[in-house]
Amino acid sequence: MMKLYTPFSMIILFSFVVVGCSTVPREEYPKAEIPVAWQQPVSMQATQKAAWIKDFNDPQLEALIQQALANNHDLKASAARVEAALAQARIAGAALNPSVNGNMDAQRRRSNSENNGNVSNNYNTDLGLGVDISWEVDLWGRLSNRANAATLDVEVSEAEWQAAQLSLAASVARSWFNLTEAQLQLNLVEQRLLNLSDNLITIEEDFKLGLRDALDVYLARADVAGEQARIANRRSDLLSARRTLEILLGQYPEGLINSTSTLTPLRSPIPSGLPSELLQRRPDLIASQKRLASTNELAAAAHADRFPRLTLTGDVGTRSNDLSNLVSSDYLVWSVFGGLTAPIFDSGRLEAEEERAVANIKMAEANYNQALLNAFQEVEAGLINETLLQQQEAALKTASEESQAAEDLAFDQYQSGLLNFVTVLESQRRSFDAQSTEIDVRNQRLQNRINLYLALGGAFVDDTSNQQDAKQKTSTDLTKGFLSK
Numbered sequence: 001m002m003k004l005y006t007p008f009s010m011i012i013l014f015s016f017v018v019v020g021c022s023t024v025p026r027e028e029y030p031k032a033e034i035p036v037a038w039q040q041p042v043s044m045q046a047t048q049k050a051a052w053i054k055d056f057n058d059p060q061l062e063a064l065i066q067q068a069l070a071n072n073h074d075l076k077a078s079a080a081r082v083e084a085a086l087a088q089a090r091i092a093g094a095a096l097n098p099s100v101n102g103n104m105d106a107q108r109r110r111s112n113s114e115n116n117g118n119v120s121n122n123y124n125t126d127l128g129l130g131v132d133i134s135w136e137v138d139l140w141g142r143l144s145n146r147a148n149a150a151t152l153d154v155e156v157s158e159a160e161w162q163a164a165q166l167s168l169a170a171s172v173a174r175s176w177f178n179l180t181e182a183q184l185q186l187n188l189v190e191q192r193l194l195n196l197s198d199n200l201i202t203i204e205e206d207f208k209l210g211l212r213d214a215l216d217v218y219l220a221r222a223d224v225a226g227e228q229a230r231i232a233n234r235r236s237d238l239l240s241a242r243r244t245l246e247i248l249l250g251q252y253p254e255g256l257i258n259s260t261s262t263l264t265p266l267r268s269p270i271p272s273g274l275p276s277e278l279l280q281r282r283p284d285l286i287a288s289q290k291r292l293a294s295t296n297e298l299a300a301a302a303h304a305d306r307f308p309r310l311t312l313t314g315d316v317g318t319r320s321n322d323l324s325n326l327v328s329s330d331y332l333v334w335s336v337f338g339g340l341t342a343p344i345f346d347s348g349r350l351e352a353e354e355e356r357a358v359a360n361i362k363m364a365e366a367n368y369n370q371a372l373l374n375a376f377q378e379v380e381a382g383l384i385n386e387t388l389l390q391q392q393e394a395a396l397k398t399a400s401e402e403s404q405a406a407e408d409l410a411f412d413q414y415q416s417g418l419l420n421f422v423t424v425l426e427s428q429r430r431s432f433d434a435q436s437t438e439i440d441v442r443n444q445r446l447q448n449r450i451n452l453y454l455a456l457g458g459a460f461v462d463d464t465s466n467q468q469d470a471k472q473k474t475s476t477d478l479t480k481g482f483l484s485k
Contacts, residue, residue: 035275035376040383052453053169055268056446060260061176064249065169071250078157078164085150085157092150095143098135132315142304149297152290159287166283166458168248173450175245179259181443182241185436186234187261192432193227199411200224203421216421223425263442266449270386273456278375281457288371292364299357306350308342375455382452389445396438403431 053062069075138144200220206212243253251257279285314336343350410427413419 034279034372038275038383039380040387052458053173055266055449055453056173056264058176058260058264061173064176064245065172068168068172068249069165072168072248073250075161075164075168078161082154082157082161085154089147089150089154092143092147095136096138096147098133101132103132132313134311134313137310137312139310140304140307142301142307142309145297145301145304149294149301152294152297156287156290156294159283159290163283163287166454169458170450170454172245172248174447175241175248176259177263177443177446177450179238179241179245179257180261180263181439182234182238183259183261184263184439186231186238188432188435188439189227189230189234192428193224193231196220196224196227196428202415212421219421219425223428263439263446265442266445270383270449270452270456275376275379278379278457279372282375282455283457285368285371285375288364288368292361292368295357295360295364299354299361302350302354302357305353306343308340311339311341313337313339378451378455382448382455385448386445386452389441389448393438393441393445396434396441400431400434400438403427403434407431 053065136143200217200223203212203216203220207214207217239255242255242257246253246255246257249257273281279289407427407430410419410424414421414424
């Protein structure tokens, strides 16, 4: 007995025959070369349970970072991008489900009739109430691919938001230490000006007594004037450092924020871990990985766009010229329709779309590999600089102490007539340069430690649960609890 197929079942059968002949291309993730260990020998101790900022032992800095995380406008924009990505993922996911729309319409018609020479107007009113249903069957996974890509984009935006937090915290710490250095450099120049002014008074008094040459007076006065000019320059640097920090804190740049009087010495070791752990710790690398996965999903969707689409539509409702009958099943009307559409000729547009999607995969893969190399380079440079700056700071500390002793001795011998004033000026210059350079290198070491913490992925803790919780947060509370990660 021959079995008969309805047109609707033929559409379904044809669709599954075609899908059996189709394969969706998939790109493999890049196999990046990851070193077994860092080149610079470092501490491989267990990861810390406190945020990296606590290593500086500076409560005021921690408070400033909390303020920046709450008020910085760039970070708020990053949090809003997470919300936008979440909404876009919901939009993409909605395409997998049927859409249902309600409708209500009314129509009034007039007809003329003539009976025994009398003309009459008849009015008829049709009322309709119904529901339209439409659903595209995701035969090739095209809609699922786009929904998956949107979900991955959410994870990308979340990782970028976490990277923005780390970057902002690091920027605040850098600016804080730059502000402290600017204040210390100004204090040093002011102290030097005070010493030179005292020396000038002594030299001028000796000159009046005929004990010194006019040349010594001129040289001393020139030094005083030079330091006065340097003070103006240092005050400008200090004001600029204050305003930079205030901008990061989300404040108006008034230039009024004050710094501490010391640069925090570093004593904590660096829990660098293994190079392979960097892929799970650094948010920017996580974002790059997720972005690559998203482009794979979009490429699969672009490939599926070239195949037929099966759409099911239907409507059910009632129609009557009496409003009271609209809810009666006796006036029920319905229809069901299945349609299969397939691209036949589009001048190569869909093929080009797929080629572009594949090219985007190659671009995302190259960007990921480059980001990985950059991450390794940042860590290696930070580790070697940690050692070199520590050695440099120790040497400059000795140089500063010795040059200050030489400066005091040179002036005492000058007053005793054993040295000329030029030698005194040279000893003073060396002492000032050594002290100024020591302050600069101490700040450089702090800056390098911040960069190294950032290169290693910020806080050395497992924050997977925090990442899951972040999906439910809004831009108002996204910035809470960062230092407790």
